[in-house]
Amino acid sequence: MKKRKYLLNSAGKFHHFEIGKELYKKNQLSKIISGYPWFKLKKEGIPKRFVVAHGLTRVLREPIAKLKSFKQIDHFLNINAHKQIDKITSKIIDKDYEIDVLIAQSKCGLESGKNIKSKGKFYVCDRLSTHIDFQNNILQEEYKSLNLEYTPIKKWYLDREREEYEEADMILVPSNFNKSTFGDKLNDKVKVIEFGVNNKIFFRNENIKKSNTYFDILFLASKSVRKGLHYLIEAFKKFKHPNKRLHVVGSKTSDNHFYEKKLQQENIITYGHVNHLKLNDLINTCHAYVLPSIEEGFAYTILEVAAAGCPVIVTENTGAGDFVRRSNCGFVVPIRSINSIVDKLTLLADNKILLKELSLNAQNYSKENNWEKYLKKLESLINEKLMIN
CATH class of the missing domain: 3.40.50.2000 (Glycogen Phosphorylase B;)
Structure with missing residues (x-):
């Protein structure tokens, strides 16, 4: 059986580079597109020829992202970054006929998702959190309870994600709590895979003792x-x-x-x-x-x-x-x-x-939550979905 080729995109790094590393090891990675510049990605363990770094917008946003007076400019740049990542992804799909699966971070996959589906391939919308409407509502409620000003999620993001959810063959979320916020209509489409962890970076160091006083x-x-x-x-x-x-x-x-x-x-x-x-x-x-x-x-x-x-x-x-x-x-x-x-x-x-x-x-x-197991579960879920369809 032919190994599937995957195309990934991400507005930043998140867990996508961990998945990308596993795919690269198995010769299943076509490309990974990121909204980060290359200097922030070169230590991620994936050769440059497999990485498309679209980081200019990120560099422009860095000094103004936390300044309220520049909020509108920051939103404009952020929306543009998501559109550009989606556009670049779609162009790669047109050039590489061997791509079987697109895993696109939510907000980055509407046009590229439609494109890969038009070629009879599989589109996964990777939502790293709860349904965007649930997120917007619960945060609005929290800020109100604290008498703080809340900036609602922009209509562009809300509309974009809702359309992606409808378009996707699968919506991937990292927890059952996330899945519960999507409601009955999308329930069959939403699949759960918990994240992995890199045990080489995070581990119990027996040489470090916890305080007996504090x-x-x-x-x-x-x-x-x-x-x-x-x-x-x-x-x-x-x-x-x-x-x-x-x-x-x-x-x-x-x-x-x-x-x-x-x-x-x-x-x-x-x-x-x-x-x-x-x-x-x-x-x-x-x-x-x-x-x-x-x-x-x-x-x-x-x-x-x-x-x-x-x-x-x-x-x-x-x-x-x-x-x-x-x-x-x-x-x-x-x-x-x-x-x-x-x-x-x-x-x-x-x-x-x-x-x-x-x-x-x-x-x-x-130790049981690693990225190799994550990828195996992903392949299994895609197999199930394709068999049903």
Whole structure:
């Protein structure tokens, strides 16, 4: 049986380069198109001849992306970037007749998806999160509850994604929570594959000892309302421990003004960008990872911290609920529940045997989530879909 050839596109890097590496190893990669410049992609392990780097817009957006006064220009550039990636992808489809499957990140695949389907091939819309309408509604609700101004998702993005969902042969999402937001109409089309993790980068380093004096908590995500950082800060205040520390690692967002004063507390340590090597070391020093997201796809960081043996406390809306329950590597709490976070932190701080058990479970189970298995499951789902059709 002939191996399928895949064409991938992505507005950035995300998990697509991990899939691309597996496809390249198996001689199944046609090309991967990215909205990043080559200098940000050359360490990803895929030879340049297989990568189309369309990063000019990304470079132009970088200095203005977080500035409110330039928001309209940033939106214009972002929309244009998605259109260009879609256009480039479509041109490659016209040139390479051996391509069997297009995996296009949502917003980047409308025209190229139609094009590959017109040639009798398969179009996968890769949605990294919940249905875009669900995302828009729950974030609007959250900002309103905090008396913060919310910038709704632009009509272009909403219309674009809705049309892609209808057009796609398959909609790929990383969690059952994501799938549940798509409703009955699209249910048969939406398929779930959990992300993998690179165990060579994130692992338990036995040379690094966790503190016996301090109880170290980690937050690893952008400092945003969407990630629920404000709930963790409030939980940290209520958490009764004589030597507690909260490590907040992540980039600033347009919500920075909301978090600036909240983060200026005793025993809250903030970081900017941390490279993978130092990040793995930091994870290894922490006793618990908390991610109280309001809305998410499947927070990749949960797999990374689990691989390094750090128990997790996450909301169902992180998309990782199934993984956490199946692996028994931590706790799943309701969104917006400060007391639930406090209760679980207290339980871990008071029970070293439980802490160690969850840590070992996290390390062992994360080894099962790798990118080779991801690709095998993807091939299997495509086979099933083609047989049904």
